[in-house]
Every structure is written in C-alpha cells, then in structure tokens.
Amino acid sequence: MFQPNWDQVREEVTGSLVDLIRLDTTNPPGNEMLAAEYLAAVLHEAGLEPVVLESAPGRGNVVARLRGNGQEAPLLLMGHTDVVPAEPEFWQHPPFAGKIADGYIWGRGAVDMKDIVATFLELLLLFKRRVDAGDPPLRRDLIFMATADEERGGHLGAGFLVDHHPDLIRAEYALNEGGGRASMVGEQEYITCQTAEKGLARFQLEAHGEPGHASVPREDNAVVRLAETIARIGRARLPYHLTDTVWSYITAIAATQPPAVGEAFERLLDAATFDEALAALPVPAQMKRMLVAITHNTASPTILQAGSKVNVFPSVATARVDGRLLPGFDQESFRVELEPYLGEGVELSFTDSGAPLEASLESPLYEAIQTVMSTAAAETVLIPSMLTGATDAKHIVRLGTKVYGFCPRRFDGLDFLSLVHSHNERISVDNLLYGTQVLYQVIERFCSNGY
Ligand SMILES: [Zn+2]
Structure with a gap:
C-alpha cells in the first residue's frame, strides 16, 4: 500500500x-x-x-x-x-x-x-x-x-x-x-470544523424631513431622525436564536472545561441566562462578541450620508448597515426583528444579500x-x-x-x-x-x- x-x-x-x-x-x-x-x-x-x-x-x-x-x-x-x-x-x-x-x-x-x-x-x-x-x-x-x-x-x-x-x-x-x-479556552485546546456561515442582508436606512433653513429648528430634521434610529439599531440586541452548530459548539466547550466555567458556558444555551452567563465567562472580550454574533442576527451601521450645507436641513439622510443573518433567517424575518427599532419617517430597504x-x-x-x-x-x-x-x-x-x-x-x-x-x-x-x-x-x- x-x-x-x-x-x-x-x-x-x-x-x-x-x-x-x-x-x-x-x-x-x-x-x-x-x-x-x-x-x-x-x-x-x-x-x-x-x-x-x-x-x-x-x-x-x-x-x-x-x-x-x-x-x-x-x-x-x-x-x-x-x-x-x-x-x-x-x-x-x-x-x-x-x-x-x-x-x-x-x-x-x-x-x-x-x-x-x-x-x-x-x-x-x-x-x-x-x-x-x-x-x-x-x-x-x-x-x-x-x-x-x-x-x-x-x-x-x-x-x-x-x-x-x-x-x-x-x-x-x-x-x-x-x-x-x-484556540485555547483556559488550559484546553480546541480546533474548529466550520459547519455554518452567517448570511448577508445589508440594508439602507433612509430618513426624510422637510428641507429648509436651519436657523429655525424642526422636529422632523432628517439627520436627527436617522441618528436616533441608527443609534438604536447599532446598540440593539436582537432576539436570541440557537442553531445546531452553535448548540454543539457551546456544549462541547462546556463539557471540557472546569466545572464552574463549564456551567457558565451551559447557561449560554438559554436566552434567559445568556447575558449574565456571558458577563461571568473568563474569556477575552473578542470571544464574548463572537458568542453574541453567532447567537443573534446583527446590524452594524457603517456608512452615513446627509447634508451639504451647514445652514440647510437636508430632505434625506441615509445610512448603510452591515446586516448578518443566522441560518434559518431571510430578509423578511430579519426585517420583523428590526422594525421595532425604526423611528418615524425612516425607511429600510435591503441592498445586498447572501443566504446563510x-x-x-x-x-x-x-x-x-x-x-x-x-x-x-x-x-x-x-x-x-x-x-x-x-x-x-x-x-x-x-x-x-x-x-x-x-x-x-x-x-x-x-x-x-x-x-x-x-x-x-x-x-x-x-x-x-x-x-x-x-x-x-x-x-x-x-x-x-x-x-
Ligand atoms: Zn479566504
């Protein structure tokens, strides 16, 4: 042979x-x-x-x-x-x-x-x-x-x-x-086999308001409307979802850590205890961010555009947002999660997509x-x-x-x-x-x- x-x-x-x-x-x-x-x-x-x-x-x-x-x-x-x-x-x-x-x-x-x-x-x-x-x-x-x-x-x-x-x-x-x-978690080495990939659902937010002279403030200022919405979306924690891959990932780590750490990992498997367990985990901040990203759909604002003259209200202000979907989601089910965060006069439209x-x-x-x-x-x-x-x-x-x-x-x-x-x-x-x-x-x- x-x-x-x-x-x-x-x-x-x-x-x-x-x-x-x-x-x-x-x-x-x-x-x-x-x-x-x-x-x-x-x-x-x-x-x-x-x-x-x-x-x-x-x-x-x-x-x-x-x-x-x-x-x-x-x-x-x-x-x-x-x-x-x-x-x-x-x-x-x-x-x-x-x-x-x-x-x-x-x-x-x-x-x-x-x-x-x-x-x-x-x-x-x-x-x-x-x-x-x-x-x-x-x-x-x-x-x-x-x-x-x-x-x-x-x-x-x-x-x-x-x-x-x-x-x-x-x-x-x-x-x-x-x-x-x-990678290491504590004293234990882990090697990944990638079995899942988040999908892409980038979108644009467009806020509208009456144009006019900025010397008289308006309640429908498009810039302020957009800013309020992107701040809410950027800080939002959308609903928690567990996929087969992430369930197995967390379970395998939990089973191979010292008992106290293992129990904290196990509590990540429940939406009700996720946040408190995450805060208690003795792992670097980047791993905590990753644990959030693999259990939630996410939306990160990255590009802003509005106005061209400092004394004029623009009629439109736009933001581009990098949206990422968990397996099992599509644009429409993602939109349902985002809607509560949209302010008055702000419209959401999807731009690029890729299936999870x-x-x-x-x-x-x-x-x-x-x-x-x-x-x-x-x-x-x-x-x-x-x-x-x-x-x-x-x-x-x-x-x-x-x-x-x-x-x-x-x-x-x-x-x-x-x-x-x-x-x-x-x-x-x-x-x-x-x-x-x-x-x-x-x-x-x-x-x-x-x-
Ligand atoms: Zn590559």
Whole structure:
C-alpha cells in the first residue's frame, strides 16, 4: 500500500506556498491568472489534466479532477488564490517574498488561504501517486478548484464557475477554508470544523424631513431622525436564536472545561441566562462578541450620508448597515426583528444579500474528520463552528454541495484572527505539514475502499 514520504511532502508543500506567495494576486486588481497558470503547470507535470478558465482579463481559475471509481459522488477541494492588499512598510519580512524565517513562511496569503491551496494541491498529487503506485482508485473523484475574487465576493471565481461551468465542479461534499483553527479556552485546546456561515442582508436606512433653513429648528430634521434610529439599531440586541452548530459548539466547550466555567458556558444555551452567563465567562472580550454574533442576527451601521450645507436641513439622510443573518433567517424575518427599532419617517430597504448556510454534523465527512482528529490530536477537542463572515461556500451550495471548512492547524501561540488580513501574516512549516497529513487521512477514510 502506498505511503506518502512526509519529508518530501514537507518540502513540496512549503515550496508551493512560497511560490504562490511570490505571485502577487492582490485583489483588486487580482491577476489570479498568475496562480492559475502556476497550479496548472504543477498539476499537468503530475499527469493530471487541469482546465484554466478566465472569467475576465487576468482573472484566472483552475480546476483539475482525479478520477475515482465513480461509486460515490465527488469531493471538492475548494480554495481561492486572491489576497487582500498589504502595506509592506509594516511587515517584518516583505509580504510577497515568501521568506522562511524562524520556522515560519511569511507573506500575504500565508493563512488566507494560499496555505490551504498548497495543501489541496499536494493532496491531489499524493492521491495521484497512490493510484500510479497501483493502489485501487478512490470511491469518489477528487476535484481541485482554485479560484479568483473571493475577497471581493467571488463573482469572478467560484460564482463564475457555478454559473458557467457547473459540471466541472459539481460535488456532493466540499472542503473549504473557514475551519481548522486552533484556540485555547483556559488550559484546553480546541480546533474548529466550520459547519455554518452567517448570511448577508445589508440594508439602507433612509430618513426624510422637510428641507429648509436651519436657523429655525424642526422636529422632523432628517439627520436627527436617522441618528436616533441608527443609534438604536447599532446598540440593539436582537432576539436570541440557537442553531445546531452553535448548540454543539457551546456544549462541547462546556463539557471540557472546569466545572464552574463549564456551567457558565451551559447557561449560554438559554436566552434567559445568556447575558449574565456571558458577563461571568473568563474569556477575552473578542470571544464574548463572537458568542453574541453567532447567537443573534446583527446590524452594524457603517456608512452615513446627509447634508451639504451647514445652514440647510437636508430632505434625506441615509445610512448603510452591515446586516448578518443566522441560518434559518431571510430578509423578511430579519426585517420583523428590526422594525421595532425604526423611528418615524425612516425607511429600510435591503441592498445586498447572501443566504446563510449550515451543514449537518451527522454526515460521513464530518464523522471522518472526527475520527481522524480523535487520534491525530487526541488531546484537543474538535468543535463545530459558525463563521460570521462569508466565503465562497455561498456560491458552491447553489449546486447542492455540503461544504465544511477544515484544514487543521495546531495552536502555536498565534491566534488566527490576529494574522488574517493583518501585517506579518505567517504560518509555521510544521503546521502546514500537519494540516496536509490530517487531511490525507480524512480523504483516505472518506473516499477509499480500504475502510
Ligand atoms: Zn479566504
């Protein structure tokens, strides 16, 4: 039976990540064709037949398939190759040099998500070698997909492929970014598998009032009306809702903490005791904010517009609000929660939307991840998690695919959220190899006949 040479894997996956970081795919403008052509060349060299698809000039996407025996539907390994801008003057090592120092690979994209793209590429190469070595084919096709434009909505990447080339990427299950993140609560390490994603329901608030000279104050001043409403909405705690993912997340943490802390986590499961339990939790403020965000629909005002002359009442004042929905909600049920906060003369209209997502915790893929993690990281606890932001999963689920965010990294003192989109983004070579090893086992268990 084929056994990967992990020393070779370590070198290859490190080399691929360094190469990918050196290709500047800052979005905007993107230029992801650089990465698509690089990946296609590596896949082609390995005997696969990658397809490169350009959605707009320079916006490259690449897809490759390792055929299985067709017994079951494909598994998609989905990644994006674009990155957010970097400000080199604040970095310890240049963001597009791919420098290896202190055991870390430094550069923009090192954790979001050229690291996972390098891992997925390596996995395709490994399973190809395995078949070439005479092992039986997998039960499922493995599809590798690396797309453009995720950081700006994914319409020229995953969205484009779903709309124009669905047969290339249609799969029953997908592995994506968004999970595998390690964190500590007290003394216990946890690693997430992302099973849910909040949806988008951005809206605009428009307040109206009579225009006129500001020397005589008016009770219907549009600026004041808008200000009152956005202050109420911005401070509002909308109703509490518990999803399967968050129930399991909190329950798993509660069960693995010292009794007093565990009980406080358990009291988060009840709307009546949530606030008091949250206040008592010995966790950082950012985790408390996150616990609120994953149990509530939220609305954060971010853009204001009104008036052009200081002595004139504007007839209209507008605000843009970033609204986020829990699984199970849509614009209309969200509007019902917001209505009590709208003041007189203020109208709400939705602008952008994206459906919230949740995948089952009882699927064979989730079970394979659980089983592998119980031996690959016996002392850590796997917890399902909900992302408050959106990934390309929102496009892929339109094909009926069940998407899980998982590429595990051990806790090494660096918090994922302090690295992503930040200065000095980096990943340890050990962690890059670790994620590749774990996912090799997950795919072996999930897709091969050996089990
Ligand atoms: Zn990303």
